[in-house]
Every structure is written in structure tokens, then in C-alpha cells.
Amino acid sequence: xxxxxxxxxxxxxxxxxxxxxxxxxxxxxxxxxxxxxxxxxxxxxxxxxxxxxxxxxxxxxxxxxxxxxxxxxxxxxxxxxxxxxxxxxxxxxxxxxxxxxxxxxxxxxxxxxxxxxxxxxxxxxxxxxxxxxxxxxxxxxxxxxxxxxxxxxxxxxxxxxxxxxxxxxxxxxxxxxxxxxxxxxxxxxxxxxxxxxxxxxxxxxxxxxxxxxxxxxxxxxxxxxxxxxxxxxxxxxxxxxxxxxxxxxxxxxxxxxxxxx
Amino acid sequence: xxxxxxxxxxxxxxxxxxxxxxxxxxxxxxxxxxxxxxxxxxxxxxxxxxxxxxxxxxxxxxxxxxxxxxxxxxxxxxxxxxxxxxxxxxxxxxxxxxxxxxxxxxxxxxxxxxxxxxxxxxxxxxxxxxxxxxxxxxxxxxxxxxxxxxxxxxxxxxxxxxxxxxxxxxxxxxxxxxxxxxxxxxxxxxxxxxxxxxxxxxxxxxxxxxxxxxxxxxxxxxxxxxxxxxxxxxxxxx
Numbered sequence: 001x002x003x004x005x006x007x008x009x010x011x012x013x014x015x016x017x018x019x020x021x022x023x024x025x026x027x028x029x030x031x032x033x034x035x036x037x038x039x040x041x042x043x044x045x046x047x048x049x050x051x052x053x054x055x056x057x058x059x060x061x062x063x064x065x066x067x068x069x070x071x072x073x074x075x076x077x078x079x080x081x082x083x084x085x086x087x088x089x090x091x092x093x094x095x096x097x098x099x100x101x102x103x104x105x106x107x108x109x110x111x112x113x114x115x116x117x118x119x120x121x122x123x124x125x126x127x128x129x130x131x132x133x134x135x136x137x138x139x140x141x142x143x144x145x146x147x148x149x150x151x152x153x154x155x156x157x158x159x160x161x162x163x164x165x166x167x168x169x170x171x172x173x174x175x176x177x178x179x180x181x182x183x184x185x186x187x188x189x190x191x192x193x194x195x196x197x198x199x200x201x202x203x204x205x206x207x208x209x210x211x212x213x214x215x216x217x218x219x220x221x222x223x224x225x226x227x228x229x230x231x232x233x234x235x236x237x238x239x240x241x242x243x244x245x246x247x248x249x250x251x252x253x254x255x256x257x258x259x260x261x
Numbered sequence: 262x263x264x265x266x267x268x269x270x271x272x273x274x275x276x277x278x279x280x281x282x283x284x285x286x287x288x289x290x291x292x293x294x295x296x297x298x299x300x301x302x303x304x305x306x307x308x309x310x311x312x313x314x315x316x317x318x319x320x321x322x323x324x325x326x327x328x329x330x331x332x333x334x335x336x337x338x339x340x341x342x343x344x345x346x347x348x349x350x351x352x353x354x355x356x357x358x359x360x361x362x363x364x365x366x367x368x369x370x371x372x373x374x375x376x377x378x379x380x381x382x383x384x385x386x387x388x389x390x391x392x393x394x395x396x397x398x399x400x401x402x403x404x405x406x407x408x409x410x411x412x413x414x415x416x417x418x419x420x421x422x423x424x425x426x427x428x429x430x431x432x433x434x435x436x437x438x439x440x441x442x443x444x445x446x447x448x449x450x451x452x453x454x455x456x457x458x459x460x461x462x463x464x465x466x467x468x469x470x471x472x473x474x475x476x477x478x479x480x481x482x483x484x485x486x487x488x489x490x491x492x493x494x495x496x497x498x499x
Contacts, residue, residue, distance in 0.1 A: 001278050003285035010289030017292065037335075039365055039377055040293040041431040042286070048279075048320070051427060064322040066301075067428050068279070069286035072293055075431065076377035078365065080337050179394065180368035182377075197370045202394070209394065239291055242460055246285045249471040253281065256478040260485070 002046075002070060003250035009071030010243035013040050016074045017236040024224045025233075032096075032116035032190055033222040034079050035229075041075035081181045084223040086215060092149050093120040093128060096220045099212020101175035104137035104203065105130055105191065112137065113191040114176055114184065114201065119219055128157075132189055140171030153213040155206045175211045176201040265308075265315045270481050272317040276303045277474035279320045284466045287458045295363030295432040296456040298326040298463070327422065329362075330457035332449065338399050339366045339374070342452040347419035347443030348434070352381040352389065358440070359433040360425050362454050368392055378431060383418060385442070390415040401450035419446040 020038045027033040051065035086096045095118030097103075102114035115130070123129045126142045142149055146159035155173040160166075178184060183197030194201055207213045280301045290296040304321035307314050332342050341364035343349070348360035359380070366382055369375040373389040374382040381389040385405070392399065393409055400408050405417040419442065426437025 001282065003278075003281045006282065006285035006289050010285075010291075013289065013292065040290070041363070041378070042290045042293055042296055042428075044430045045428045047427075049322075064324055065427075066279070066320055066323050067299070068282055068323070069290070069299065069428070071286060072289040078367065078377060080335075082336070179372045179392075180370055182367040183370055199370045199372070235292070238460070239288075242288050242291065242464065245464065246281075246288050246467060249467050250281060250285065253278070253471055253474050256475055260478075260481060 001250060001254065002068065003246055004254070006069070006071040007243045007246040007250065009043065009073065010246070011240055013038075013072045013074055014236045014240040014243065016077075017239075018233065020077055021229050021232045021236060025226065025229050028222050028224040028226055028229075030117075030190060030222050031119055032084060032220040033224060034081055034084075034116075035224050037078050037080055039075045039078055040072050042072055043070040045069050079182055079184070079186070080223070082223040084221040086218045087221050088217060089219050090217050091119075092151075092216065093122065094118060094217055094219050095120065095151060095173070096215045096218035097175065097206070097212040098215055099210070100181075101177050101206065101211040102181075102192065102201075104174070104176050104201070105134045106137055106139075107134055111193070112201070113187055113193055114178075115189075115191050116220055117190040118214075136173065138171055138173060140173070142170065143168075146170075151214055151216040153206065153215070155214055172205070173214065174203045175206045175214075176203050177209065177211055178202070266484055267481075269315065269317050270477050270484070272306075272319060274474055274477045274481075276318045276320050277470045277477065280470035281467065281474070283323055284463050284470065287463050288460070288467070290432075291456050291458040291460060291463070293363075293432055293456050294365055294453050295330070295361055296458065297330075297362070297432070298456070298458045299323040300326055325425075325428070326457055328457050330455040332452045333455050334451060335453050336451045337365075338451060339368070340364060340451055340453045341366060341401060341417065342449045342454045343419055343443075343446050344449055345443070345446040346422050347446035348422065348425065350383040350387070350418050350420050350436070350440055351376060351433070352383050354379060358383070358436040359429055360420055360436055361431070361433045363432045364453055376431070380431075385416045385418040387418075387440075390417070401448055403447045403449075405448050417448060419443045419448065 017038045020036050024035045045067040048066040048068055052061055105113045107113050119131050120128050128136045128140045140157055147162035148160045150158045157171040158167050159170045179199035183195055184192035185195050187193050283299050283301045287298045302322050303318045306317045306319045351359050353359055366374050373391050384390045407415045420440045421443040424436055424438045424440055425434035427435045429435055
């Protein structure tokens with residue numbers, strides 16, 4: 001009797017779905033958050049009678065066998081890379097990517113991380129850093145005497161000086177593209193790291209080869225659709241109950257078998 | 262009374278056990294995209310002997326329910342669904358080919374289309390489909406033609422249902438026979454096929470199987486009491 005174990009795999013799968021959905025809902029206000037989705041697959045099949053085997057009674061080949069499935073498993077938690085809505089903030093170092101691509105961030109350990117969260121700040125030294133203080137690749141330093149910063153759609157960063165009104169180009173923000181963004185590994189803080197599955201990063205100016213363009217003064221909203229998440233949550237909850245029902249039915253049958261003297 | 266009653270009741274209980282196992286697997290996979298439910302069919306096994314023959318039930322087959330699952334909009338560009346009969350052809354890591362209706366694909370590290378667990382989606386020619394580096398969004402036409410920025414990059418093949426063999430893990434079927442193109446199938450982009458398990462039907466099957474099991478159980482207990490009575494009666498007389 002496998003039903004108990006099979007129902008347990010089903011309950012575990014629905015539990016994972018609730019976990020993934022609740023993480024999505026918790027991040028409905030996280031800048032540039034992409035929703036995750038749990039994908040399931042069935043487990044292996046036990047061949048009680050393989051299709052095409054010879055029948056013991058008639059000697060003929062059985063056209064359809066008896067294959068007993070052993071439950072379900074979580075196949076993948078897929079990051080749905082989607083464009084969130086752009087929200088105007090007016091801050092000069094808020095950048096949104098319209099289209100594909102990631103900002104490259106230098107981590108303190110020397111590695112690079114990638115993010116679509118374009119909420120940048122100016123550090124005490126004038127370097128453009130993330131909210132967490134990691135510098136944006138390219139080490140763009142804004143001069144102290146600069147009055148404002150202008151970032152063009154193609155990533156050119158210019159400083160405007162108050163005294164004489166002149167504009168000076170101080171750096172270039174490039175965007176990174178991956179062959180398979182779904183293969184990136186999430187580090188938290190909306191940062192991602194490159195993996196074997198994602199392929200190596202390809203760096204170029206915004207707008208080149210399918211990279212998106214930059215929008216200064218905008219941030220990308222979370223791509224979580226709350227109505228869809230709630231629907232998913234209800235489905236997962238009912239799925240859980242259904243599997244629990246199988247478990248209690250299997251339990252009743254086993255206890256009936258135990259009653260026999 | 263007959264000596265065959267024990268084995269007949271046991272065979273009956275065994276069938277109900279297996280039915281519950283199959284329905285448990287269906288319910289566990291009610292959220293597995295592209296999953297096709299199994300339906301258990303019991304048949305009569307006739308035991309010939311002196312006197313009247315004895316019939317015993319046994320699980321003959323677990324048929325695959327070929328009805329398509331509900332199509333759900335996801336809006337993800339690499340989620341494909343088949344409208345009508347047919348399967349996607351995928352190449353497994355060990356070189357074998359398999360069929361599936363689970364249409365959630367991703368770009369793999371080498372730039373080709375594949376399933377989340379690493380199998381390749383095969384095009385009409387039987388080879389993997391490489392997505393171009395850069396370029397515009399991927400567009401899937403109803404006939405399976407994949408294009409990016411107006412340039413055709415390949416064609417997703419849909420294989421006829423006759424070629425489906427043994428069930429494999431991952432909502433797949435082994436390729437059994439030649440992969441003929443399916444008639445009357447159309448492809449949809451941004452849509453996923455849900456599991457075709459009907460929770461209501463599965464629950465009804467579960468209740469039916471477990472109640473029948475209990476019925477057999479009470480018959481076993483009744484038979485047990487009958488034999489005890491016989492033994493007690495005879496032992497009093499001697």
C-alpha cells in the first residue's frame with residue numbers, strides 16, 4: 001500500500017507551493033522583484049505489469065500495462081523574468097531598465113552580482129552604490145561640486161556643474177545580459193549570481209543586442225500580481241486538503257486490516 | 262460454504278488497494294503541469310476447477326486519461342501549450358527521446374530551449390532549437406514556427422499521440438514507434454496546460470475504493486466469525 005507515502009509527497013509539494021507563493025506576496029513591494037513559481041513533476045512508475053508483456057491467461061501481449069506512480073516532487077522553482085511597471089520617483093539616481101538586462105554590482109569579496117533594482121545612492125566618497133552600499137560596476141564617482149547627475153537612456157552618466165553650467169561626462173553604466181536568466185542563482189537582496197546554467201555575462205551598452213534602455217528617475221515595481229498569488233494560494237490549500245483526505249482514507253484501510261484477528 | 266471465499270475476498274481487497282494507490286498518485290499530481298491521470302480498470306480472472314468456476318477480480322490495466330487539462334494563462338513567453346491532441350518531443354540526457362505536454366521551457370546555458378530539469382525541446386527535424394543571442398522577443402506561431410524579431414529560428418514539432426509508450430517521471434511518456442506529426446494540433450504561447458486530474462472525480466474514486474475495501478473487510482470478519490462458530494459448535498459436541 002503506497003497511498004500513504006504518495007499522499008505525503010503531494011502534501012509536501014503543496015506545502016512548497018504555499019511557501020513560494022507566500023514569498024511572492026511578501027515581496028509584492030520589493031523593487032524589481034520577479035515572481036517565483038514552483039513547477040511539479042511526477043515521480044517514477046513502478047511497473048506492476050509492463051505494457052507489451054505476455055498475458056499469463058491468454059498468452060497475448062497486453063496493450064496497456066499497470067504502471068503505479070509513486071507521487072510527485074518539486075521539479076523547479078522558476079523565476080519568471082518579467083518587466084514590472086515603472087514608477088516615477090524623481091530621484092536622480094533611481095534607474096529602471098526598460099527591457100532585458102541587469103546592472104552589475106561589485107561585491108566586497110571581489111565577485112560580481114547582478115540586479116534589476118536600480119535604486120542607487122551616492123556614497124560619502126561620491127561613488128554610485130546600491131542601497132546596501134555595494135558599488136555599481138564601473139566605479140562611477142560623482143564630483144562633490146557637481147549640482148546634478150544626468151543619466152541617458154544609453155547609460156552615459158554626465159555631471160552638471162552649478163558654477164558655470166558646464167556638463168561633463170563622468171562614466172558609463174553598462175547592462176549585462178545572460179543567455180538563460182532563469183539559470184541565475186538568487187542571492188537575496190534582489191541580487192543574482194552567475195551559474196553554469198545561466199551562461200557567462202555579456203556586458204554592453206544599454207539598447208545593444210536586445211538590452212533594455214535606462215530611465216532616470218524611475219524604479220521598476222515588483223512583478224507580483226497579488227490576485228494571481230491569492231488564487232495560487234487557494235489552489236495549494238485545497239490541494240493540500242485533498243492529499244490529506246487520501247492519507248486518512250489509506251489510514252482507515254490500514255487500520256481495518258490491523259483489526260483482523 | 263466454499264473454501265474459495267478467502268482468496269476471492271483477498272483479491273477484491275488487493276484491487277481496491279491498487280485503486281487507492283493510483284488515485285493517490287493522481288491527487289498528488291493535481292498540480293503537475295501536463296500530467297495525465299490514470300484510470301484503473303479491474304477485470305475478471307476465472308479459475309477453472311471441478312464444480313462451479315470461481316471468478317476473482319484483478320487490476321487489468323491503468324489506462325491513461327487522454328483528455329487535455331485546462332489551459333492556464335501565465336504570460337511567460339517560453340510557456341507553450343498544445344491545443345488539440347499531440348505531444349512535445351524532448352531529448353533526455355541519456356539520449357532517449359520522450360513525449361510530454363508539460364510546456365514550461367527555459368533557455369538553457371548553451372542557448373537552446375529545454376525543460377527546467379535539463380532535457381532539450383526538439384524541433385521538427387529532431388534537433389534542439391537554438392535561440393539567438395540578443396534579438397527581439399520570441400514569438401510562437403500557431404503552427405509551431407518560432408521567430409525572433411521577424412527571423413525564423415525553428416519549428417516546434419508536435420508528435421501524434423499514438424507514439425506514447427511507458428510512463429516516465431516528469432509527466433513524460435517514452436517514445437514508442439515513429440514520431441509522426443500530429444494532425445489538427447495548434448500551439449499557444451504564454452499558456453500552460455494544467456494537470457487533467459479532476460479533483461471531484463478523484464475524490465469520488467477514492468471514497469468508492471476505500472468503502473469497497475471496508476465492505477470486503479467486514480465480509481472477511483464475518484467469514485472469520487462463521488468459522489469460529491463452526492469450530493466452537495463441533496468442539497462442544499465432541
